Amino acid sequence: MSEIVGELARVQDALHRPTLRLLDGKWAAFRVAVFRCSFSRDRRSIQADRLHVQVDAFLSELQREGVEVPPNVNGRALCNQWVGDQWLFRDNAPDNSIVYSLTSSALEALDLVQNLSRDRVLVSESRLTTILDTVRRWALEASPDAQARIDRLTAQIRELEAERDRLAAGGEVASASDERMLDGYTNLIDLIGQLPSDFKRVEESVLDMHRKILRDLRDEERAVVDVLDEYLAKQDELVKGTPEGRAFDGAFVLLRDDALLLELRENVQVILDHPAAAVLDARDVHEIRGAVAVIRQGMKDVLAQRRRLTATLKEHIVNHDALQERELDRVLRAIGRELATWMETAGPRTTVPLDLLPPTLKVGHFRERFWDPASAAPPPPLEEVEDDSPQPPTIEELRMRGGPSLDELRTALVEAFTRGDIDTVGRLFNRLPVGLRRPVEILGLLHLASRVDALRDGTGTEIFEAIRPDGERRDFLVPTVSLTAAEVTALKDVSLEGAADD
Structure with a gap:
């Protein structure tokens, strides 16, 4: 029989x-x-009201261009529908506002569209080399024969050693071709x-665990210690028993290894310095x-969900008064027994008046204070101090006390x-x-x-001669920073939206 x-x-x-x-x-x-x-890699979540307005603007723009769009809907209705379809996730932000973010299913679909819209070679030397290196490394670790591993x-x-000796003897360093580098990119x-x-x-997965634990704690059908044991077991299973959990654990190890992180940054810079990166x-x-940044942001989001789950458990354990609950349970059981006794003689329609x-x-009391004419007198008139008030600061003075002028600084850097x-x-x-030489x-x-x-270690320091708004000059010792042509190009496209909040 076939399968x-x-x-x-x-x-x-x-x-x-x-x-x-x-x-x-x-409407796909x-x-x-x-x-x-x-959404983008730098903008992972959007406030709910803002996304509603943004979707309304997209609908209006497409309608003006003659493109068919979903009829009789607005941005709010579409976002609610997408939440139900598990493409958007609605959550509370740290400032108690409602935000939307893409689910893992939506991110996978967008990655698939991005891969299909990009010209690429499905079978390339770099991809095959990656497979061969991976298989070679795991074959070495999986071999139970000590002699085979030694060989x-x-x-x-x-x-x-042969390659090292060849290079030490003045051998030619073969640089990767542009086609090979493009495959690698x-x-x-x-x-x-x-x-x-x-x-x-x-x-x-952590969010689903959070919801289940909340449900178990509210139902109170299981002891708190059982819920905690299940949480610890699932936490360990999530990290070690799923592919995404193992990837998270590997990323956590990477971020804790400063040397490995520095090596990754340096290797990325070497790759982008190749002439093929110009295309x-x-x-x-x-x-x-x-x-x-992608690894760091992913770690931050996962750890935030874990902190919320831990805070929920802590709050329940701290506020859970077992003695008070036993007293309430004793009172309810006593009421149940009295109710059962009363039902032995009461009819089916018998009622009991209960407030x-x-x-x-109504407790009588004496007056504690007698009427005082002074307490009924009006307060003295306020003094007129308008002539003594200082002049309000000008807009320019307020601006000089504010944050950095990112737009002007970027323009100056690029030029x-x-x-x-x-x-x-x-x-x-x-x-x-x-005006652009303030310390900020x-x-x-x-x-x-x-x-x-563009921040790199071991570049030395240089003096920044800053001028405060009051004219005072101060010197600051800052690491030396220089920009390559590729970094200047990337700086032009960097979004400064929300930079003041970062």
Whole structure:
């Protein structure tokens, strides 16, 4: 007998999952376009009211262009529908506002569309090399034969020593061709693009665990210690028993290893310094350069969900008064016994008058204070102090006390490093106008450099000559920062929206 019945059931189950349902139907293209325009790697969540208005604007714009859109709906109705279809997730932000974020199913669907819309070679040398290296490494670890493992290690050592000796003797260093580098870029972008959905699946698993534990605690059908034991067991199972959990654990190890993280940053910079990177668009460069940021943000979201779950358990344990609950249970049982005794003689329609609230006690008392004419006198008139009030600050004075001028600083950085007459950020700062040389502007320049990963260790320091709003001059010792051509290009496309909140 063939396996067609089982295979048909598995395919039907896959087609009914939210990932493929998002890409199916008449309005699939509209939904994917809205999600790609609204969410990005730097904008993972949007306030609910803002997304409603944004979807309304998309509907109006498409209607003006003659594009067919879902009829008789608005942004709020569509967002509620997408939440029910498990494409959007609605949650409370730290400021108690309601925000939307994409589910792991929606992220997988967007990654699939992104891969299909990008020109790439399905079978490439870099992809095959990755497979061969992975198989070789796991074969070495999986081999139970000690001699076989020794032979494998010896062969690798001889191969590496031969290559080292050849290079030490003046051998030619074969640089990767542009075609090989482009294949590597495509493979790397695919791997980085899969990270957000992996982390989102871990976050959703923790959220499901949170909801189940809340339900168990509210039902009170199980002891609190049993709920805690199940939570600890599932927490360990989530990290070690699922692929996304193991990926989360590996990312956690990566972020705790400063040397490994620095090596990743340096290797990414070496890859982007290759001449073949010039053909990549700014979006791809930003995605490769932000690999560490993707891992860090995914870790932050998962840990936030775990903190919420831990806070729920702590709050229940602290506020759970077992003695008081036993007293209440004793009273309810006593009432039940009296009710059973009363029902032995009472008829089916017998009623008992019962006040929902106890009657108010009427207690007589003496007057504690007698009437005082002074207490009824009006307060003295207020003094007129308008002439003594200081002049309000001007708009320019308020602006000089505010945060960094990110737009002006980015324009100055791009222009200076494009002309090539400035080689460090410190020299640029010392030549800026007085209004852009406040101490806070130094933080703005470092923030812009961090957005393109231009901060590097071991570059030395230089002096930033800052001028405060009152004219006082102060010198600050800051790490030396320089921008490459690729970083200047990436800086032009960096979104500064919400930067003041970061």
